[in-house]
Amino acid sequence: MATLWRRRERFLGVLGRLCRTVRALSGKNEYDLLVIGGGSGGLACAKEAAQFGRKVAVLDYVEPSPKGTKWGLGGTCVNVGCIPKKLMHQAALLGSALKDAQHYGWNIAQPVHHTWSVMAQAVQNHVKSLNWGHRVQLQDKKVKYFNMKGSFSDPHTIRGLTKAGKETIVTAENIVIATGGRPKYPMHIAGALEYGITSDDLFWLKESPGKTLVVGASYVSLECAGFLTGIGLDTTVMMRSIPLRGFDQQMASLVTEHMECYGTKFLKRCFPTKVEKLEGNRLQVTWKNTDLGTEETDCFDTVMWAVGRAPDVKTLNLDAVGVKTSSETGKIIVDASEATSVPHIYAIGDITEGRPELTPTAIAAGKLLARRLFGQSSELMDYDNVPTTVFTPLEYGCVGLSEEAAVQCYGSDNVEVYHAYYKPLEFTVAERDATQCYIKMVCLREREQRILGLHFIGPNAGEVIQGFALGIKCGATYPQLMKTVGIHPTCAEEITKLHITKRSGLDATVTGC
Amino acid sequence: MGWEEKQVRGYPEFVQTAQRYHGRPIFALFCGDKDAEGKSWCPDCVTAEPVVRKELHNMPDESVFIYCLVGDRAYWKDPNNEFRKNLKLTGVPTLLKYGTPQKLVEEECFKVELVRMLFTED
Numbered sequence: 236m237a238t239l240w241r242r243r244e245r246f247l248g249v250l251g252r253l254c255r256t257v258r259a260l261s262g263k264n265e266y267d268l269l270v271i272g273g274g275s276g277g278l279a280c281a282k283e284a285a286q287f288g289r290k291v292a293v294l295d296y297v298e299p300s301p302k303g304t305k306w307g308l309g310g311t312c313v314n315v316g317c318i319p320k321k322l323m324h325q326a327a328l329l330g331s332a333l334k335d336a337q338h339y340g341w342n343i344a345q346p347v348h349h350t351w352s353v354m355a356q357a358v359q360n361h362v363k364s365l366n367w368g369h370r371v372q373l374q375d376k377k378v379k380y381f382n383m384k385g386s387f388s389d390p391h392t393i394r395g396l397t398k399a400g401k402e403t404i405v406t407a408e409n410i411v412i413a414t415g416g417r418p419k420y421p422m423h424i425a426g427a428l429e430y431g432i433t434s435d436d437l438f439w440l441k442e443s444p445g446k447t448l449v450v451g452a453s454y455v456s457l458e459c460a461g462f463l464t465g466i467g468l469d470t471t472v473m474m475r476s477i478p479l480r481g482f483d484q485q486m487a488s489l490v491t492e493h494m495e496c497y498g499t500k501f502l503k504r505c506f507p508t509k510v511e512k513l514e515g516n517r518l519q520v521t522w523k524n525t526d527l528g529t530e531e532t533d534c535f536d537t538v539m540w541a542v543g544r545a546p547d548v549k550t551l552n553l554d555a556v557g558v559k560t561s562s563e564t565g566k567i568i569v570d571a572s573e574a575t576s577v578p579h580i581y582a583i584g585d586i587t588e589g590r591p592e593l594t595p596t597a598i599a600a601g602k603l604l605a606r607r608l609f610g611q612s613s614e615l616m617d618y619d620n621v622p623t624t625v626f627t628p629l630e631y632g633c634v635g636l637s638e639e640a641a642v643q644c645y646g647s648d649n650v651e652v653y654h655a656y657y658k659p660l661e662f663t664v665a666e667r668d669a670t671q672c673y674i675k676m677v678c679l680r681e682r683e684q685r686i687l688g689l690h691f692i693g694p695n696a697g698e699v700i701q702g703f704a705l706g707i708k709c710g711a712t713y714p715q716l717m718k719t720v721g722i723h724p725t726c727a728e729e730i731t732k733l734h735i736t737k738r739s740g741l742d743a744t745v746t747g748c
Numbered sequence: 749m750g751w752e753e754k755q756v757r758g759y760p761e762f763v764q765t766a767q768r769y770h771g772r773p774i775f776a777l778f779c780g781d782k783d784a785e786g787k788s789w790c791p792d793c794v795t796a797e798p799v800v801r802k803e804l805h806n807m808p809d810e811s812v813f814i815y816c817l818v819g820d821r822a823y824w825k826d827p828n829n830e831f832r833k834n835l836k837l838t839g840v841p842t843l844l845k846y847g848t849p850q851k852l853v854e855e856e857c858f859k860v861e862l863v864r865m866l867f868t869e870d
């Protein structure tokens with residue numbers, strides 16, 4: 236009886252799929268738009284499309300990390316990226332403010348102590364409220380949400396699988412892939428997967444990670460190492476080559492130089508070879524020091540890999556529909572309209588080849604795509620001059636070209652760099668060292684001196700750069716910036732006063748008020 | 749075994765009840781007090797209550813539904829009242845799943861789909 240029943244079910248399943256395929260062929264798909272991936276880009280695209288009265292569905296599924304960490308709707312930024320990161324960065328900044336406060340007359344008993352579990356709980360609660368908020372918004376905008384892992388079975392048909400293994404078939408006229416990426420593990424290093432964590436786990440730890448080794452010298456690495464140091468943990472960054480590859484390297488060196496003064500330890504030109512577990516749960520890491528040609532070891536409570544991120548395209552079964560990916564990165568190749576090699580299939584956000592891996596670009600790309608699909612718009616996403624900030628203890632914000640890129644593009648004779656070392660007013664009374672507070676503006680040298688890039692290291696770099704990004708987007712020139720009146724006393728005003736060129740070789744230290 | 753309802757008034761009674769049923773799924777609807785005719789001073793609460801009640805059967809087994817009257821208008825308008833301070837309520841009606849960030853505020857409580865989602869999702 237049971238077998239008969241099962242066979243009947245299977246038969247109905249096949250029938251169902253056949254019917255749907257027929258429907259797909261006849262052009263009658265269930266949804267106008269199906270988005271795979273409910274992160275920054277996917278949610279923005281789905282909600283925008285629904286505003287045009289279209290029938291829209293989103294599939295989102297979080298594969299637990301190898302350590303078993305999982306989370307709710309909203310993608311990387313909300314759960315294991317920007318949001319928890321910035322809040323923990325804030326926790327660290329408050330620690331520095333407590334030190335400054337004594338100089339300003341506050342009596343604060345020393346030493347102050349930070350309790351990880353209190354911070355983590357508060358941050359995690361906020362993230363959970365955002366997960367709920369996204370659910371409410373989708374429901375409110377009439378976007379159908381499936382908590383399922385999606386993969387293609389034909390160009391208009393997605394097979395969704397729930398955690399329990401229940402299958403649902405969804406058909407759609409247009410499909411957007413917005414499945415982002417996940418942290419990589421260096422699989423060739425013994426013990427890496429077994430004993431290491433990644434940023435996917437760090438933000439969800441209930442107890443303090445303790446003495447931590449962060450491997451890699453990317454954004455993610457430096458930001459996490461920065462806030463771990465800031466809340467008082469013994470933190471080491473292991474860096475095999477340069478910090479912040481792709482960023483202006485003078486700025487990147489200042490960022491790491493400041494972190495060293497701040498207390499983060501750096502193991503430079505070192506790469507890990509194995510991780511072992513000792514008694515008492517401590518982890519012993521062995522690495523090669525390429526400068527000295529030696530092998531060294533130390534013990535840590537936590538080892539975090541921040542060696543880059545990669546998309547999970549295997550699950551999507553892209554080969555079945557012919558969506559092309561880059562053989563090098565595995566990311567999906569798209570054109571200026573975010574179209575993949577299959578006309579009605581699009582891709583946005585971190586999964587796409589050659590795009591910045593940032594939340595605001597994923598959101599903007601998603602919205603514009605929805606407007607082009609359903610709102611009679613032809614506006615393309617403009618990926619030029621996207622501002623960004625690295626939230627290290629001393630923040631680094633930038634927009635436009637690095638000095639290296641400008642020189643490469645235009646030649647060093649055609650590029651003028653204005654720069655200044657400045658001291659934030661609030662650092663003076665607090666007796667904080669401002670050695671790395673530095674601003675650099677890269678301009679064309681020809682008469683109108685268009686600004687090509689702006690780089691700022693200092694407090695609130697993100698807040699400083701955001702407004703200037705508008706100017707640069709509008710093609711601002713050096714003389715225009717010089718006509719801009721500063722706001723006194725601020726750090727941002729130093730940008731309006733830049734007058735020393737690198738070429739002159741003059742001292743770039745700003746003095747007095 | 750289904751679910752049960754508890755009607756309470758004021759913050760202390762709410763807390764007591766929530767504590768008594770600790771460990772079970774607790775949902776709570778906070779509304780403005782009702783007058784002698786049984787009408788709340790808060791018109792949105794009047795709109796929300798039937799919508800919410802119609803969906804109660806969707807609550808998971810063993811749930812407790814606390815229907816809580818927060819007080820009169822003057823008490824509620826006090827920005828330092830205990831509901832606002834301790835439960836971080838920002839408006840009435842509020843429907844929430846106790847101990848989670850899942851809540852619906854004011855007009856959100858009028859929407860059947862949202863109410864059903866609150867009762868059914870974990």
Ligand SMILES: Cc1cc2nc3c(=O)[nH]c(=O)nc-3n(C[C@H](O)[C@H](O)[C@H](O)COP(=O)(O)OP(=O)(O)OC[C@H]3O[C@@H](n4cnc5c(N)ncnc54)[C@H](O)[C@@H]3O)c2cc1C
Pocket residue numbers: 271272273274275276277294295296297298309310311312313315316317318320383384385386413414415416434455547550551583584585586591592593594595597
């Ligand atoms: C530690 C860290 C800090 C960051 N900080 C910043 C910052 O400060 N500012 C900034 O702008 N950016 C930051 N980023 C980058 C930012 O988080 C990403 O660029 C952004 O989230 C990308 O959005 P997305 O829509 O492409 O993908 P995601 O937000 O990653 O969303 C993809 C979603 O798809 C789901 N999914 C994957 N496969 C499937 C499938 N087969 N079926 C169904 N669902 C699937 C995933 O689980 C996920 O929920 C940070 C990233 C990290 C890791």
Ligand SMILES: NC(=O)c1ccc[n+]([C@@H]2O[C@H](COP(=O)([O-])OP(=O)(O)OC[C@H]3O[C@@H](n4cnc5c(N)ncnc54)[C@H](OP(=O)(O)O)[C@@H]3O)[C@@H](O)[C@H]2O)c1
Pocket residue numbers: 421450451452453454455456458475476477478479480506507541542543544591592593623624625626
């Ligand atoms: N504030 C923000 O806006 C923010 C914050 C975080 C992330 N993001 C985004 O997320 C993207 C991904 O960033 P990411 O930091 O994960 O990756 P990434 O930029 O690809 O950097 C990977 C880092 O790991 C190192 N590395 C790789 N393999 C290694 C190995 N086996 N052993 C030791 N080191 C190794 C690399 O060194 P080499 O240089 O030597 O290869 C590099 O320093 C970024 O492009 C960024 O746009 C944004």
